[in-house]
Amino acid sequence: MGTTDADRAAILGRLEEIFSSPANSLGASSVDSFGEAKAIAASTSDKEYFKLTGSANATSFSKLTLLHECPRKYELEGLRASSRDEAAERTQTNVDFAFGHAVGSGIQTYGATGNLVAAQFAAFLAWKMPWDAEKTDKSGKPVGKSLALALYAVEKFQEFRRLELGEYDVLRLPDGRPATELSFAVDTQNGFFHFGHIDTVLQHRTTKRLAVWEGKTSGKDSVTDADFANSYQALGYSVVLDAISEQLGLPGQEYEVLYITYSSKSREFMILPFTKNRSQRAEWLQDLLLNHAMIKQYRELNFFPKRGNSCINQWGRQCQWFGNCQMRNESLFPGVELRRIDRAIDLKSIDFHFTLEQLIASQRNRALTI
Numbered sequence: 001m002g003t004t005d006a007d008r009a010a011i012l013g014r015l016e017e018i019f020s021s022p023a024n025s026l027g028a029s030s031v032d033s034f035g036e037a038k039a040i041a042a043s044t045s046d047k048e049y050f051k052l053t054g055s056a057n058a059t060s061f062s063k064l065t066l067l068h069e070c071p072r073k074y075e076l077e078g079l080r081a082s083s084r085d086e087a088a089e090r091t092q093t094n095v096d097f098a099f100g101h102a103v104g105s106g107i108q109t110y111g112a113t114g115n116l117v118a119a120q121f122a123a124f125l126a127w128k129m130p131w132d133a134e135k136t137d138k139s140g141k142p143v144g145k146s147l148a149l150a151l152y153a154v155e156k157f158q159e160f161r162r163l164e165l166g167e168y169d170v171l172r173l174p175d176g177r178p179a180t181e182l183s184f185a186v187d188t189q190n191g192f193f194h195f196g197h198i199d200t201v202l203q204h205r206t207t208k209r210l211a212v213w214e215g216k217t218s219g220k221d222s223v224t225d226a227d228f229a230n231s232y233q234a235l236g237y238s239v240v241l242d243a244i245s246e247q248l249g250l251p252g253q254e255y256e257v258l259y260i261t262y263s264s265k266s267r268e269f270m271i272l273p274f275t276k277n278r279s280q281r282a283e284w285l286q287d288l289l290l291n292h293a294m295i296k297q298y299r300e301l302n303f304f305p306k307r308g309n310s311c312i313n314q315w316g317r318q319c320q321w322f323g324n325c326q327m328r329n330e331s332l333f334p335g336v337e338l339r340r341i342d343r344a345i346d347l348k349s350i351d352f353h354f355t356l357e358q359l360i361a362s363q364r365n366r367a368l369t370i
Contacts (some may be wrong), residue, residue, distance in 0.1 A: 033109070033118035040112070040180050041105040041125035052185075053195050054081030054349060056338035060195045061233040064291050072325050075304035079329060083336040089109045089176050095135040099145040101126040103262055108156030109214060110172040111161060111180035119154050123147075143219065144264035153262050153269075160269040165258075168202040171210060174248070179206040184240050184352040185344040186359065192292045193344045198237050200257070201244070204278075210245050211256040212237045221266050228259045229274055238276035243354050243362040281363060285356070 008099035054059045056078055062178050067074040106123030110116060127147045134146040173178035177199035187195040214234060218225075228234065234257040239257055259272040298304045311322050319325075324332065 005051065016100070022209045033115040035114040036113055037118040037122035038103075038125060040109050040178075041122045042147075052188045052193075052341065052344075052349065054078070054339065055193075055341045056082065057192050057193055057340050059288075059295075060292065061236065064232065065188075065211055067291065067295065070299070070307040070310040070319075071298055071304040071323055072306040073310065073319060075298070075329075076321050076325065076332070077337055078332045078338060082339045083333050090102060095129060095133050095145050098127050098133070098147075099150050101128070102147065102150035103217055104199065104361060106150065107157040107161075107260070107262075108170075108178075109166070110179045111200060111202075111213070112180060114345040116155065116158060119157075120151050123150050123154050144267065149264070153264075153267070154161040154314055156267070157262075157269060160213070160271075161188060164260075164271050165202070165213075166268075167205055168211065171198045171201040171203040172291075175251055181353045182244075183349060184244075184354065185347065185350045186240070186288075186356065188292060188356045190287065190289065190292055190356075191296075193341055194236075194288060196233075196240065198240070201241065203250075208250055209254060209255070210250060211240055211258055212241060213258050213260055214358045216259060218261050218263050219265055220265060221258070223261050223263075223270055223271060223272065224272075228272055231257075231274075232287070234274060234285070235276060235280055239284050239363075240352070240354065241358055242281065243359055244352055246362050246365065247352075278363065285363075287358065289356075311334050 019313045053063065054091055068336065102123040103189055105126035106119045109122035109218070112117035115120070124147070127150065129147075131147055135143050137143050167217060180199065182198040182201060184198070185195050189192055198212055201212045202213050203209070212234070214228075214237070236259060238255045255276050255278060257274045260276070261270045261272070262268070263270065306325060311319050329336075344350065345355075361363065
């Protein structure tokens with residue numbers, strides 16, 4: 001029998017009472033760490049943010065990836081998001097997502113607080129599955145993804161952080177918050193808004209330069225440069241980081257994006273650092289505008305082509321739209337109109353707002369300081 005919502009609420013309520021008490025044996029600093037643990041865990045499933053990215057004139061890394069895989073699926077997913085509460089649907093998860101969120105929340109909390117108890121509590125909070133859920137392969141053999149193993153990963157991160165990230169601290173924002181799960185919006189001034197989440201921003205203790213920490217979990221034994229070196233996501237982060245750095249009055253020139261990956265198979269952390277130079281960041285801005293132009297063209301033609309090589313993904317799972325994607329939109333989603341965003345500057349779930357003009361100006365200003 002799985003854990004009910006009432007059971008979960010009771011357990012979390014009691015833990016909050018214990019951790020929040022100034023009289024607990026962990027000390028006052030742990031009360032603060034506990035608060036940050038709760039905030040970091042909650043930010044991994046920000047319903048308001050995901051509701052925004054479901055709008056017709058909003059793009060994100062995941063949405064553009066979908067566009068490149070199959071434009072027709074991109075169109076249908078947009079209609080689905082407008083017809084239903086996508087934010088609520090995202091609370092429905094599986095063991096893969098639960099494991100990734102738990103490990104991510106835990107190691108981010110440890111990076112920000114250095115408190116293992118708070119870090120494992122964040123992982124515990126982020127696990128949105130029955131406590132005993134565990135992923136198995138087709139033969140029923142466990143593949144290394146469970147709450148217990150997520151907590152184990154967080155514990156292993158202590159030594160990894162000391163060895164690989166010892167020269168960095170998690171950046172603290174002007175309001176005192178750790179720079180984890182930072183959300184940003186870019187008004188590209190062409191009718192679209194681009195949204196993103198930066199896992200964690202680090203600051204070098206000596207040079208004060210910033211770096212992006214992008215966390216991943218993988219079922220592979222190891223990862224290589226080819227997995228992430230040309231990531232569109234990482235390039236976008238470096239462009240936005242340039243503007244954030246300028247706002248905070250910090251030095252900026254070339255940025256490192258540090259991919260920190262945990263293998264559920266080998267149960268080890270790996271780090272792959274990539275430096276993003278100025279010409280690469282300019283390419284990202286150009287590519288983003290080209291993607292928006294492509295979406296506009298598809299809509300004007302009322303034709304989003306299908307890509308047959310995406311009907312079955314790399315894990316052998318069939319696309320949910322297969323067999324129906326040839327139907328008319330009016331038949332699949334009668335009366336549904338695509339949601340749109342008019343303004344992003346007032347959105348409370350966004351930490352940083354930029355216009356395309358501001359990002360370009362930031363790039364030019366930084367170039368003059370080299």
